[in-house]
Amino acid sequence: MFANERGGILITGEMEERSREIEESLRPLRCVMFMRDDFKIEDAKEVIAEAYRSEEHTKTLILGAKSFTVPAQNALLKILEEPPRNIVFILMAPNKSTFLPTVRSRLSLTQEHHQLVHEPVSLTLKNLDLSGLFTFVKEHDRLKKHEAKALIEQLMYQAIHLEKLPLTSQQLEGFDKALRLIELNSRFQSVLVMVLMNFLKEIKRGR
Template identity: 85%
Template sequence: MFANERGGILITAQVEERAREIEESRRPLRCVTFIRDDFKIEDAKEVIGEAYKSEENTKTLILGAKSFTVPAQNALLKILEEPPRNIVFILLAPNKSTFLPTVRSRLSLTQEHHQLIHEALPVSLKNLDLSGLFAFVKEHERFKKHEAKGLIEQLMYQAIHVEKLSLTTLQLEGFEKALRLIELNSRFQSVLVMVLMNFLKEVKRGR
């Protein structure tokens, strides 16, 4: 199911069913499952407490929810990056956009059924200049909220999978902040400029 035995993220419409299947597949090793409608900060604290209970054998922590709040994901970041000995994390959710870019950068991601195919965007993040930045922003400044979130996802996909850039922490956090600002109904033109400026600066430093 995952690229390695350390677990990962599974995007599925059948969260509870997949959690049960994972439990069965890992027997006789222990699994502790946390299924919620909305995974909140108190749930994250419960998971962290369970993760630090010492285990002689591998223990899998399964976290499944329709949505994961930003505070909950931020609370889990450190332990996902450096899990305690013999602890494996598996996160389940219906949509990839549920997870912050910083969470996705720490775990392998598997998506059931047909993965979304992103069309190539008319911008090169690797070679971005000011004229290209402003032309791209002008073309997309009037996007609605769902379109805006989709475009940010496309930009991240293009950076990682198409242009194969090694993203800096600043660039990853820029994508994450953009998705939060869009949810708060911030002006998309400003959000898009913020994301793209991180790549413009990177080009200038490389020259």
């Protein structure tokens, strides 16, 4: 599956199904699953402990989550770079942006091509005003990390494909910066305001 013998990263929307398929394909070799909603530092420590349990044959550790915290990823860096003998890592998440560049640099990455379904959001970006902006932000200020990322991607899809807006470099960079800030646990309300203000300012300049 992966070019790198140490394992790899799989970007997929079907983590549970794919992990079972991988486990079945590797029998009778052993697989150990670490499937979480949010992969945290304590989960990373559990993985490291399992990796250092000696094995006569290859053992594959499958780590799947909707989001991986930065401390958890940093804790895994060394063992991903120099895994113990007979240990292979497979990391899974729905989005490539989940993983830090330092993690992605250590493992080969495979991205499944599946059609993402983007539901229209409850505001129109081309007619955005302050009232609509703050109402929308208030409705979405308590999202989990993976939900926050998904909303940013929905907004970008809506702007490009549904409303067909000619986005400026500032607006495009705003989406990219938002995903990075969410990964760094920035306050989502502030991140969302930052993204939407780019559209509000553009409207005002056009008047």
